[in-house]
Amino acid sequence: xxxxxxxxxxxxxxxxxxxxxxxxxxxxxxxxxxxxxxxxxxxxxxxxxxxxxxxxxxxxxxxxxxxxxxxxxxxxxxxxxxxxxxxxxxxxxxxxxxxxxxxxxx
Amino acid sequence: xxxxxxxxxxxxxxxxxxxxxxxxxxxxxxxxxxxxxxxxxxxxxxxxxxxxxxxxxxxxxxxxxxxxxxxxxxxxxxxxxxxxxxxxxxxxxxxxxxxxxxxxxxxxxxxxxxxxxxxxxxxxxxxxxxxxxxxxxxxxxxxxxxxxxxxxxxxxxxxxxxxxxxxxxxxxxxxxxxxxxxxxxxxxxxxxxxxxxxxxxxxxxxxxxxxxxxxxxxxxxxxxxxxxxxxxxxxxxxxxxxxxxxxxxxxxxxxxxxxxxxxxxxxxxxxxxxxxxxxxxxxxxxxxxxxxxxxxxxxxxxxxxxxxxxxxxxxxxxxxxxxxxxxxxxxxxxxxxx
Numbered sequence: 001x002x003x004x005x006x007x008x009x010x011x012x013x014x015x016x017x018x019x020x021x022x023x024x025x026x027x028x029x030x031x032x033x034x035x036x037x038x039x040x041x042x043x044x045x046x047x048x049x050x051x052x053x054x055x056x057x058x059x060x061x062x063x064x065x066x067x068x069x070x071x072x073x074x075x076x077x078x079x080x081x082x083x084x085x086x087x088x089x090x091x092x093x094x095x096x097x098x099x100x101x102x103x104x105x106x
Numbered sequence: 107x108x109x110x111x112x113x114x115x116x117x118x119x120x121x122x123x124x125x126x127x128x129x130x131x132x133x134x135x136x137x138x139x140x141x142x143x144x145x146x147x148x149x150x151x152x153x154x155x156x157x158x159x160x161x162x163x164x165x166x167x168x169x170x171x172x173x174x175x176x177x178x179x180x181x182x183x184x185x186x187x188x189x190x191x192x193x194x195x196x197x198x199x200x201x202x203x204x205x206x207x208x209x210x211x212x213x214x215x216x217x218x219x220x221x222x223x224x225x226x227x228x229x230x231x232x233x234x235x236x237x238x239x240x241x242x243x244x245x246x247x248x249x250x251x252x253x254x255x256x257x258x259x260x261x262x263x264x265x266x267x268x269x270x271x272x273x274x275x276x277x278x279x280x281x282x283x284x285x286x287x288x289x290x291x292x293x294x295x296x297x298x299x300x301x302x303x304x305x306x307x308x309x310x311x312x313x314x315x316x317x318x319x320x321x322x323x324x325x326x327x328x329x330x331x332x333x334x335x336x337x338x339x340x341x342x343x344x345x346x347x348x349x350x351x352x353x354x355x356x357x358x359x360x361x362x363x364x365x366x367x368x369x370x371x372x373x374x375x376x377x378x379x380x381x382x383x384x385x386x387x388x389x390x391x392x393x394x395x396x397x398x399x400x401x402x403x404x405x406x407x408x409x410x411x412x413x414x415x416x417x418x419x420x421x422x423x424x425x426x427x428x429x430x431x432x433x434x435x436x437x438x439x440x441x442x443x444x
Contacts, residue, residue, distance in 0.1 A: 037369070039223040039354050041390075041399050045151040048353065070291030073264045074351040077232045078286055078316075080334060106229050106353035 002095035006033045006051075009103045018090045024099060025049040025085035035101035042086040044068060048105040049085040050075040054098040061088060061097075076106050108185070110134045111419035112412075113204055113214040115192050115359075118146020120389030120404030121220030122175040127412035129182035130436050133419050135218075137184060138206060140191040140225035145172035147222055147390075148401075150352060161402055171401070181441040191225050193358050200418070202384060216415040219371060219380075219387040220408070224354035231262070231348050235320050243326040244346045254279045258342055260329050262317060263349035264289070269296040271347060276309045282341055284312045284331050315339070320346060367393055377414030378407045384418050386411040 001017040004027050008014065018027035028036040028049075037048035044067055053061065058081055068087050072078045085099065112128055114121045117139035128135045143149055148157075148168030156165050166174070190206035195217075197203075204212040228246035230236065236244055248271065255278045261268050264285040269292040272283040283300060290297045304311040318332040320343075329343045356369055365372040365381045370393035373379060378386050388407035390399050397403070416425045430436045437444075 040147070040151060043152065043155075045147070045155075046353070047351075069287065069289060070265070073286060073291055074229060076229070 002090050002092060002097070004090065004094070005096075005098040007098065007100045008033065008035050009101060010034075020090050020092070022090050023086050024051070024088040024090060024094075024097070027090060028085065028101075033101070035103075035105070036085060037105045038086060044071055044084060044087060047071045047075040047084065050078070050105060051083055051085045051099040051101055052079060053081045053083050054100070055081060057097050060093065076102055076104055107211045107213050108136055108187075109213045110136045110185075111214065112216050112218055112415045113138065113202070113212050114218045114220055115139075116146060116220035116222055116389070116391075117141070117144035117186060117188070118220060118222050118389060118404075119148055119171055119175055119401050120222075120408050121146070121218070122172070122179060123405045124218055124220060124388060124408030124412055125182065125184045126175075126179045127409045128415065129179060129184070129439055130430060131412060131416060131425060132435065132439060133412070133415060134182075135184060136187065136212065138187045138190050138192055138210075138212075140189065140207075140227075142189050144176060144186060144188070145169070148172050150226055157401070159400060159402065181439065191357060195362050200421075215419040216384045216386065218408070218411050218415065219359060219385065219391055220389045220404070221356075221359065221387075221391045222354065223369065223390055224356040224359075226352040227355045227357075228348075229350040229353045231317055231350075233317050233319055236317075236346075236348075239320060239322065239326050239346070242324070243322070243344065244320070244348070246348050246350075248347070251275065254345060257344035258282070259345045259347060260284060260331075260341060260343040261347045261349070264291055265349060265351065266292040266296065267349035268292070268347075269300055271349070272309060273299050273303065276303055282310045282312060282343070284315050284317070286314065286316050286334075288313045312339070317346075370397075373407075376410070378411040379414050386414055 004018045005015045014033050016031050025038050039048045040046035068084050072082050111133040112135040114135050114137045117137045125135050149172055153169040154167055187210050190208045193207050194205040202214050258280040260282040261272050262284050272281050275281050303309040314334045315331040318330040320326050320329050328340050330338055330340050332338050371380055371387040373387050373392045373394055375394050378388050380387050388411050389404035
């Protein structure tokens with residue numbers, strides 16, 4: 001398990017123990033955290049699991065694979081700290097990760 | 107008025123295979139889809155990406171899968187109504203009357219919703235004032251390019267649509283292309299072409315900029331764009347175009363009195379009927395305990411829903427279970443000559 005903190009747009013904070021191996025997106029969906037739609041189910045094909053990663057975590061995350069940046073072009077209000085949460089696989093290294101969920105996904 | 111046994115909403119793989127299953131048991135159907143072609147997510151989201159989990163098909167692309175399904179339903183001459191979104195639903199005695207966005211009307215015995223995660227709609231600008239200009243001087247798709255002649259157009263996006271339109275419109279209009287980063291997702295040749303046009307002064311390329319605001323009275327007059335570092339530029343613009351791909355929206359189905367849970371429609375697993383008699387839901391849009399969002403699950407759901415439709419379409423007949431390998435009736439429907 002790793003602790004992942006989701007800050008939702010309604011100014012609520014949800015800290016969840018997410019099983020290692022799941023994605024940050026799956027952690028949100030399984031725990032009914034609002035604001036992540038994940039329409040394509042994790043296929044990096046829709047950009048509706050878009051999150052903003054807390055700055056200090058940006059360098060600690062695995063680099064973006066080909067295609068993630070392309071999909072982020074489609075996301076709602078992308079920023080420099082934008083990631084697709086379906087591409088962030090939870091591991092010990094991600095224990096304590098904090099992400100902000102945007103006001104909407106599209 | 108199109109009179110048929112079953113209306114299928116959604117021409118993705120699940121809807122297409124359901125049409126096959128309806129055809130096999132001797133029911134007619136027509137298919138409505140909001141996209142301009144069949145294939146659903148397979149065609150819109152990943153036409154070139156490989157799929158590895160279709161039974162007995164070790165590998166195929168979304169496009170190949172779609173083409174094979176279309177080939178498989180060819181004997182049934184299924185009528186497609188593309189670029190149409192279902193809007194209204196009315197019960198008329200034992201029949202359903204459905205009307206689409208383009209005014210096409212259907213009179214059917216049963217409805218199968220195979221709508222995926224909803225109908226594809228263009229993704230819009232996050233900036234609120236854009237709504238005011240939408241359809242007048244701000245567009246997410248182009249129907250008549252002649253209106254842009256000799257005007258100043260600001261195009262946002264970094265994919266093929268944005269690049270292609272920037273290149274094409276630069277012949278007859280003053281084009282600004284604005285994209286949030288230096289990299290583009292469009293094909294390399296187009297990216298190079300845009301860069302060349304920028305160097306030649308035939309197009310203005312702004313990278314690492316996003317829309318900050320739009321202003322104007324009835325028509326857009328200026329657009330403000332903001333750099334990653336915070337700098338804001340104001341550019342004159344007669345028209346604004348945004349190409350950010352498509353997003354899926356459930357739309358009017360939400361108002362049909364169906365039990366909806368987390369953007370999906372609840373069904374039973376016996377025949378995938380919803381809480382409303384005669385309306386079935388299959389594929390990604392349906393939910394039930396153990397639901398897997400796999401294409402193969404959609405095929406299974408479609409086969410059972412098709413049989414569920416039978417009692418509404420032919421209430422006085424009994425459906426007998428048959429195999430296509432041996433059933434004369436099924437083979438006749440498939441147009442097989444022996």
